[in-house]
Structure formats: C-alpha cells, structure tokens
Amino acid sequence: FRPHGPPAMNYVLTxxxxxxxTTLDAATVAEIADATxxxxxxTLSPGEAVDLPCPAPPPPAAIAAILxxxxxxxxxxxxxxxxKRLLAADMDSTIIxxxxxxxxxAEAGIGAEIAAITARSMAGEIDFATALRDRVARLRDTRLTALDRVAARLRCTEGARELIATMRAHGAVTALISGGFTFFTARIAECxxxxxxxxxxxxxxxxxxxxTVTEPVLDRDAKERILRELAQRHAIPxxxxxxxxxxxxxxxxxxxxGLGIAFRAKPLVADAARARIIHGxxxxxxxxxxYRLSEFRE
Incomplete structure (x- = not known):
C-alpha cells in the first residue's frame, strides 16, 4: 500500500x-483557488499580482467565468x-x-495614408516586407530633421523600463528586435x-x-532568426x-x-500566442x- 500524497504543484497560475x-481582492483570489x-x-504585489500553485493548467473558461x-x-x-534568461522585444506599440x-x-503630411497600410500589415493582411518598402517609398524626400522631431516625442510604454532593468539586473540578455528603423531603436535601446x-x-x-531601406528587410522570419542566434550565442536554451x-x-x-507574450495585440496575434497581456x-x-514587486528595478 502506497498512500497518495497531495498532487505535485508543477504549474503556477498568476x-x-x-x-x-481594479484591485485584485482576496475574495476573488480565494474563489479562483477553490475552482482550480x-x-x-x-502575493507578488499587494492588490495587483498573486501566484497560485496548481497541479495542472486549469480550464481558462473556469477562470474567465469568475473574472x-x-x-x-x-x-x-x-x-x-x-x-527567462533572454528577452526579445518588439519596439513599436510594444516597448514604445x-x-x-x-x-x-504624419511629418510628411501623409499620416492617414501610411497608417492604413501599417494597420493592415500588423494585422497580417499584407506581407510585412512589401508593406514596409511601399511605405518607405512614400516617405521619399522627407527631411532628416523630421526623424529628430519624431524621436524627441517617442514615449516608452508603462512598465518597459522596469521590465528591461529588472531582467538585466537578474542576468538576462535583453534585445530590441524591430521591423522599424535603427535610427530609433538605437535611441530607445540606449535609453x-x-x-x-x-x-x-x-x-x-x-x-x-x-x-529605400537597406536590404534584406528585417521581417517576421528575421526576427525569429535573430532570437535563435542570440540564444545560441549566449548558450541559452x-x-x-x-x-x-x-x-x-x-x-x-x-x-x-519559451514564453511568447502578445502585448495588447492584434486579434490574429492574441489568438495565436500562448500568453497575453490584455489589460495590464x-x-x-x-x-x-x-518576480515580486520588491525585486523590480528601474
């Protein structure tokens, strides 16, 4: 006879x-713990984040019904x-x-025209590289001073500074991998x-x-390739x-x-990703x- 002990808590629900x-109250946490x-x-951050150890991933519908x-x-x-020991982050609409x-x-006076192409590209409706070349071609003769004006008004997404600083403080490699432009990634990466x-x-x-842009275009396949190369270079699985x-x-x-997070993403991306930040x-x-709040760095 071998008594059955409590199930191993191999997963964590966060x-x-x-x-x-809103506030993450004790009653809600207790209800979800009971249901799963x-x-x-x-507690990772009072009223904001908690961990719940669990034996297996619970049905999402059960949690959604409570929340x-x-x-x-x-x-x-x-x-x-x-x-994780390596972070690969998109820039536009993610880190900024x-x-x-x-x-x-907008600086060139064709904001609506370009934004419509950008939206279709990010939603996966048209090929990224083709859309990028098309949009850049329409920016021909834009003065370089416009790039400086745009750079001066870029704003980082809330939590970006904490994310990068905290992971680096704990030994992680952090890479900004963007389909955008080096003029801007260099400034954001340094900042x-x-x-x-x-x-x-x-x-x-x-x-x-x-x-024009220097070929080849850094597109979807290149982003994945760079992630793989960085992992190999730093001997990180x-x-x-x-x-x-x-x-x-x-x-x-x-x-x-190993962990792919869709951040306030387009529907195609949110549906495909294994993890999502929808609200926070x-x-x-x-x-x-x-990470606990006490471990955060800025």
Missing amino acids: LVADRAA GAGPAE GARPIDVFCLPVAGRR TCEVIDELA LGFSAHFANRLQDDGQVLTG LAETMAIGDGANDLAMLATA TLRAALFAQG
Whole structure:
C-alpha cells in the first residue's frame, strides 16, 4: 500500500490586475483557488499580482467565468524554468506607445495614408516586407530633421523600463528586435538599457530620405532568426527565452520563444500566442515570471 500524497504543484497560475482600473481582492483570489484546486496564494504585489500553485493548467473558461469583464490578466506556466534568461522585444506599440513609421508619415503630411497600410500589415493582411518598402517609398524626400522631431516625442510604454532593468539586473540578455528603423531603436535601446538592438536601416542622401531601406528587410522570419542566434550565442536554451510583441511580424518569434507574450495585440496575434497581456502594463511580463514587486528595478 502506497498512500497518495497531495498532487505535485508543477504549474503556477498568476493573476495580474490592471492596477489603474481594479484591485485584485482576496475574495476573488480565494474563489479562483477553490475552482482550480490551487494551493495557498503568494502575493507578488499587494492588490495587483498573486501566484497560485496548481497541479495542472486549469480550464481558462473556469477562470474567465469568475473574472468576468474585470481587467485582470491570467498566466499559467510550468514552475521549472519560469524565469527567462533572454528577452526579445518588439519596439513599436510594444516597448514604445506608437508606430514610428506612422509618426514619420504624419511629418510628411501623409499620416492617414501610411497608417492604413501599417494597420493592415500588423494585422497580417499584407506581407510585412512589401508593406514596409511601399511605405518607405512614400516617405521619399522627407527631411532628416523630421526623424529628430519624431524621436524627441517617442514615449516608452508603462512598465518597459522596469521590465528591461529588472531582467538585466537578474542576468538576462535583453534585445530590441524591430521591423522599424535603427535610427530609433538605437535611441530607445540606449535609453532603456537593452543589451542589443536590431532593425531596418533607412537610406538617405545626407539631407532627405531616398525612399529605400537597406536590404534584406528585417521581417517576421528575421526576427525569429535573430532570437535563435542570440540564444545560441549566449548558450541559452530556447525554453529559457521570452519574446513579446503585438503584430503579425512577431508571430514566429513568439512561437519560437519559451514564453511568447502578445502585448495588447492584434486579434490574429492574441489568438495565436500562448500568453497575453490584455489589460495590464509590461510589468505583467515580470509577474508572469514570478518576480515580486520588491525585486523590480528601474
């Protein structure tokens, strides 16, 4: 006779509230724990994030029925290898709050025209590389001073600085991998402390844009390739990597990483990703890895 002990808690369910809109109260946590057979809750940030150890991933419908429309993000990850050693992050509408090419187009007086192409590209309706070449061609003769004006008004997404600083403080490699442009990734990478940055290079004649980019275009396949190369270079198994992005050109990178997070993403991307930040900030990507608020860095 071998007595059956309690089930092994090989997974952890993490709840992260949008702290600007709601509070993660004890009653809700207890109800979810009861419905999922989870163990005692561990607070990561009071009223904002908790961990619930569980024996297996619970049915999402059961949690959704309890949370309803409350702005609370849910993650369920294996306990083993939860903290990642490499972060690959998209830039536009992920690490920063806008699409840079749309901002450049606004400077050129063709904002609506370019934004419509950008939206279709990010939704996966048209090929990214083709759409990029088309949009850049329409920016021909835009003065280089416009790039400086756009760079000056870029704003980082809430939680971006904490995400990068905290992961780097705990030994992770952090890379900005963008389908945008090196003129901007260089500035954002330096500002936030990324280990490296990769993007497309706009061509110019010293005064204005020529309407071309250096080939080959850094597209969906290139993002995934760079993730793999970085992991190999730093001897990090893919299972110990994390990618985060919002557009269709991030899909391959999100699928390849050990943890792929869709951040306030287009429907195509949100549906395909294994993890999603729908309501919260980029802080949620830290809570999903089990970081406590006391471990955050800026």
